[in-house]
Amino acid sequence: MRARLALLVAAVSVLTLIAFLVPLALLVRTVAQDRATVRATADAQSLVPVVGTADAPTIRLTVEQLAAESGRQVSVFLPDGTVLGAQAPRTPAVALAVRGQSLTGESAAGREVVIAVQGRADGTGVIRIVVPRQELTAGVTRAWLVLALLGVVLVLIGLAVADRLARTLVRPIGDLSAVSHRLANAELDARVTPAGPAELREVAGALNHLAGRIQVLLAQEREQVADLSHRLRTPLTALRLEAESLRDPDDAARIAAAADGLERAVTGLIQQARWRRGPTPGTAASDAAAIVADRVAFWSVLAEDTGRAVHLDLAPGPISVGVPADDLAAAVDALLGNVFAHTPDGTPFTVRLARDDGEVLLTVADEGPGMPSGAVRRGASAAGSTGLGLDIARRAAQAGGGRLELRSGPEGGAQVLLRLGPPTSLREA
Template sequence: MRRRLALLVTATALLVLVAFLVPLAVLIRAVAQDRAVVAATAEVQGLVPLAATTDTANLASLASGAGRPVTVYLPDGSVVGAPATRTPAVELAARGTSLTAEADGGREIVVGVQGRPDGTVVLRTFVPAEELSRGVTRAWLLLAALGVALVLVGLFVADRLARTLVASITELSTVSHRLAGAELSARATPSGPAELRDVAGALNHLAGRIQDLLREEREQVADLSHRLRTPLTALRLEAEALADPAEAARVTASVDAVERAVTGLIHAARRATPAPGGCDAAAVVRDRVAFWSVLAEDTGREVHLDLVPRALPVPVAAEDLAAAMDALLGNVFAHTPDGTPFAVTLTPDGVLTVADEGPGLPAGAGERGESGAGSTGLGLDIARRAGRALHLSTGPSGGAVVTLELLPRPPHGS
């Protein structure tokens, strides 16, 4: 933007200077020519009274005594003074006409002197081109220097104005990017023209409004703890009342897991920023598969687990990856009949795959809030937000294959 403003000011200044300085330069040249011609004409006119009264023998001394070369053409055709050829302008002056005419290398001024008994005497002087343009080059250089100085001043002023505008716009862009990065406390300082100050105020108002709305949403989600605590307590009491101690312990552990998940959800909702850090993807996947394997055994499902044989750090919080695993495995149990096997694979490049041999993906799967199978339709969206990318496909046997990328893809050619 600064460059465009500088180009605009330069173009405008050059147009103004051309429109102003070119006519002025032409006028200066014309004034210099007129000044030289007027000075020469006045000098020749000063010799006219003497030429009209001086005898022929003294006209030569009259011509040599002038301040510039003067040629005197006598009525008998002879020439005294500075030597010069007889030109058409001299012929006209011999008839009593005084004039200024263009000649090679300058201008000639001829004056016809009448009233002498022997006829008309013609006085001629010549003004060379150097005298006609004397001082013009210096004046043009001064005008050019003035034009360059005006352009530079205009560029300096334009750059200062552009810097002010660009600084305000850059700050607005920086604040908008910070807001896009979930830094909701970012605010812009109103500065610059009134329009930019209005934009800064609107951006600050929008950021404040977003912050208020998110705060209200987090508080509404946090209220779930009070609504879920009573049924969870009742469910724990019923689990403890079971006659079989092993069954009671298993159901109680499941209730505790649900309560921990709800508590984690509430804490995540109340955080103003996403959870930082990462985790060992292999450990988290192994733990969640082990948790779901108990239910898989009860429902007659065969579980195939293929994990990377070492720790696999990924830039995903452990609770987020666990929630993604629970969502993907929960979909397998919810949308496939009992006895349907499934497989979980984690490759060294951070690709997590959950595949089953069920009826496949229902229509609308993958869209947030769209399930087509009677569920909330949020499970795949939870998994998508935990990784870099989520892909849905159909396996060789017609079952669903969900692939979640946990690590960024390497650049091409590496």
């Protein structure tokens, strides 16, 4: 922006100076020519009394003396055809002067001043003085250089003033940009100091007000989520008591384990809602092999009840990924839950965990009807669910420096690929 403002001021300054300096330069040249012509005319007028009354030797002496003093070509044409002083041919201007007309004309040697002298007994004499072009332009070049230097100085002064003014605009805009980036990085306590013109101060105040409102709304949302999570503890306690009252020890242990897992998830939700800022993506680490094996074992009970064949292919662990254990477990649960929610009973599925070019690739594939396009959008679902499952997996992958990919299987069905990066410490190593 500073460069554009400087370019604009430079363009305006140059155009303004051209509009003034070009006519002024032409005027300087005209004045110099007129000044030289006036001096030559005055010298010629000084010869008029001598040419009109004196004899030829006196005229010759006076002409030679004037030519030596002025450095110009001085010629006197007498009526009898005699030329005194500088020998020169009779030019059309001299022919006109013989008829009694004094004038100034241009010639190849410069500007000639011709004066007719009447009153001689033998006729009309003519005085001719040639002003050389060097004299006509004397001082013009220096004056033009001074004007050009003055124009450059004025442009530089204009650029300096424009840069100073632009700085008063650019600096507040830069502060606004920096604070907006800090807000985008979840630094909600960032504020900008209003500065600059009134419009920028108004924008700064609006940005500060927006940041304050975001803080208030997020605090309210965290409190609401935390309150809702606390309310879930009561039915979880009741569910655990019901599990303890079951006669079958296996069923009681399975339901108690599910209740414990749900309670851990609720506890994590409360902690995340209470935290002002979450951990930096990629700094947490977990063993993907252990977590995937644990979650597949959990879902295998339901798979057995619904007649689904589970194919598990895990690379030997431990396999460290840059995703917290709770987030990775939630992502695996979301992917496996989608298989049970969107495929009919008896549909087999495969869970594969492997290393792939420095990444960890988790693949969940089924032989069901496939997945509609756009299913990864948050809140989008074609089966009446909340549509948050794939979004949970996507955010977990992004937190680990990876991504979520959806594909169709070679024989139909859906393939969900979760690419996870290593922890930050391993990346830097």
